Amino acid sequence: MSAARPVIVLFRTDLRLSDNRALAAAVASGKPVIALFVRDERPAGPRLAGGARRWWLHHSLHALSGSLEAAGCRLVMRSGPCGAVVDAVASETGADTVLWNRRYEPAAAKADASMKARLREAGLKAESFDGWLLHEPSAQKTGTGGPYRVFTPFWKSLTSGAEPRDPVDRPGKIVGYRGDVDSETLDDWALLPTAPDWAAGLRETWTPGEVGASARLADFLEEAVAAYADDRDRPGIEGTSRLSPHLAHGEITPFQIAAALRRRSLSGPGAATFLKEVGWREFCWHLLFHNPDLAETNFNPRFGEFPWRSSAHDLRAWQRGLTGYPIVDAGMRQLWSTGWMHNRVRMIVASFLTKHLRIDWREGEKWFWDTLVDADPASNPASWQWVAGSGADAAPYFRVFNPVLQGEKFDPEGSYVRAFVPELARLPDSIIHRPWDASEAALSSAGVKLGETYPVPVVEHGAARQQALLAYDSIRGGS
DNA sequence: TTTTGAGTTGTTCGA
DNA sequence: GTCGAACAACTCAAA
Numbered sequence: 432m433s434a435a436r437p438v439i440v441l442f443r444t445d446l447r448l449s450d451n452r453a454l455a456a457a458v459a460s461g462k463p464v465i466a467l468f469v470r471d472e473r474p475a476g477p478r479l480a481g482g483a484r485r486w487w488l489h490h491s492l493h494a495l496s497g498s499l500e501a502a503g504c505r506l507v508m509r510s511g512p513c514g515a516v517v518d519a520v521a522s523e524t525g526a527d528t529v530l531w532n533r534r535y536e537p538a539a540a541k542a543d544a545s546m547k548a549r550l551r552e553a554g555l556k557a558e559s560f561d562g563w564l565l566h567e568p569s570a571q572k573t574g575t576g577g578p579y580r581v582f583t584p585f586w587k588s589l590t591s592g593a594e595p596r597d598p599v600d601r602p603g604k605i606v607g608y609r610g611d612v613d614s615e616t617l618d619d620w621a622l623l624p625t626a627p628d629w630a631a632g633l634r635e636t637w638t639p640g641e642v643g644a645s646a647r648l649a650d651f652l653e654e655a656v657a658a659y660a661d662d663r664d665r666p667g668i669e670g671t672s673r674l675s676p677h678l679a680h681g682e683i684t685p686f687q688i689a690a691a692l693r694r695r696s697l698s699g700p701g702a703a704t705f706l707k708e709v710g711w712r713e714f715c716w717h718l719l720f721h722n723p724d725l726a727e728t729n730f731n732p733r734f735g736e737f738p739w740r741s742s743a744h745d746l747r748a749w750q751r752g753l754t755g756y757p758i759v760d761a762g763m764r765q766l767w768s769t770g771w772m773h774n775r776v777r778m779i780v781a782s783f784l785t786k787h788l789r790i791d792w793r794e795g796e797k798w799f800w801d802t803l804v805d806a807d808p809a810s811n812p813a814s815w816q817w818v819a820g821s822g823a824d825a826a827p828y829f830r831v832f833n834p835v836l837q838g839e840k841f842d843p844e845g846s847y848v849r850a851f852v853p854e855l856a857r858l859p860d861s862i863i864h865r866p867w868d869a870s871e872a873a874l875s876s877a878g879v880k881l882g883e884t885y886p887v888p889v890v891e892h893g894a895a896r897q898q899a900l901l902a903y904d905s906i907r908g909g910s
Numbered sequence: 911t912t913t914t915g916a917g918t919t920g921t922t923c924g925a
Numbered sequence: 926g927t928c929g930a931a932c933a934a935c936t937c938a939a940a
Binding site: 573580900 | 931932933934935936937938
């Protein structure tokens with residue numbers, strides 16, 4: 432017994448103890464467990480975390496390390512190419528088994544497949560388990576054997592199959608490996624911003640880690656899921672789950688979410704609509720699996736000819752929330768200050784960048800990648816392409832969101848704008864989404880001086896819309 | 911085999 | 926003020 436060789440459990444994008452099949456299998460084996468987090472930052476590997484995700488990762492690792500410690504196992508942290516790190520730790524400790532949950536970025540999946548083959552060849556046991564998706568992307572095929580390009584048939588096919596598996600239990604006690612293993616520290620990795628520290632708003636908004644994730648799910652089920660079908664479109668209301676950054680870091684799994692909905696027999700329109708959003712996440716990963724360069728290349732090749740504008744000035748105005756359109760600026764400032772933006776507003780700001788400013792969707796995708804705590808290698812590029820019109824099952828080219836109408840419809844009391852654009856807070860509801868139409872008296876009594884305290888619009892909606900339609904016209908097929 | 915209908919999130923225009 | 930039509934092109938499954 433004392434000679435039992437240890438088992439290595441890899442942690443990458445699965446920063447949790449609950450519903451962690453690799454960890455559960457390791458505990459069930461009865462061998463001493465080495466919990467190993469590998470930070471693989473090679474340029475050729477999976478996309479490197481942006482600033483907001485690095486902040487999140489720091490806190491999530493801190494939380495994970497604490498929960499493992501409490502269960503009896505320490506977290507070993509190493510950086511380097513994943514395969515090489517695993518080889519090193521295995522030879523240092525005499526481990527004979529390596530277990531992990533699958534990753535789905537094409538480059539990562541490939542690396543893991545060759546790691547598995549190599550370990551087995553060397554006589555070790557290597558096994559992988561389902562990762563952060565309900566359905567393996569490689570298993571989904573249309574009637575003719577190709578990948579899905581339209582969401583609805585994809586979702587129908589998934590929901591007509593078996594219910595997703597039940598989550599596996601969180602291990603109570605873990606027998607940790609007692610030998611010496613070198614570990615780096617969170618301080619070594621310097622994931623937090625220092626000069627300047629822009630993370631104050633993130634700290635106020637989020638609780639990274641598994642405990643924060645399940646609290647968020649419980650809150651959502653308790654308070655918001657019933658009205659989700661309507662309230663999810665209201666950025667001034669806490670109508671969405673806000674689970675995205677927890678999902679993105681594997682602090683909670685879609686299996687746990689689906690099971691929680693089943694358990695509470697939540698079958699109304701709210702739950703169905705919410706589950707469908709989880710389905711979109713699956714669809715985006717399906718797209719990335721079949722299109723590894725989704726973040727760089729137009730899904731619809733016709734967009735290679737699209738006449739994008741190049742304007743550092745306008746891009747910067749958009750990034751800083753200084754476009755002069757209140758709903759757009761509120762969204763961009765929510766993103767900057769909290770690391771997150773409401774879904775409805777993401778569509779509005781993305782439409783504004785790609786259509787009103789006609790700036791390449793890749794610029795927006797990059798900005799979101801760096802600033803979102805939930806930045807997701809699949810959802811981010813797939814959704815940007817969807818809005819731009821170049822993506823799978825994309826929005827029609829002629830759908831140009833009118834930022835004033837969208838604001839008045841979904842933020843009718845202006846509460847969202849007031850929260851993030853305080854210089855407009857004293858304008859009346861009726862005019863807050865179009866301050867340029869306000870009377871001199873209304874502006875001055877609200878303390879607003881257009882062009883001084885708040886920008887005049889960078890473009891005029893009607894003219895920008897016409898230009899966008901012309902540009903889209905230029906890449907349309909014959910006829 | 912071919913045809914048909916439906917498909918996340920809108921806006922504008924003219925009757 | 927309200928309402929329906931027009932604004933493409935293509936995918937996928939069912940008939």
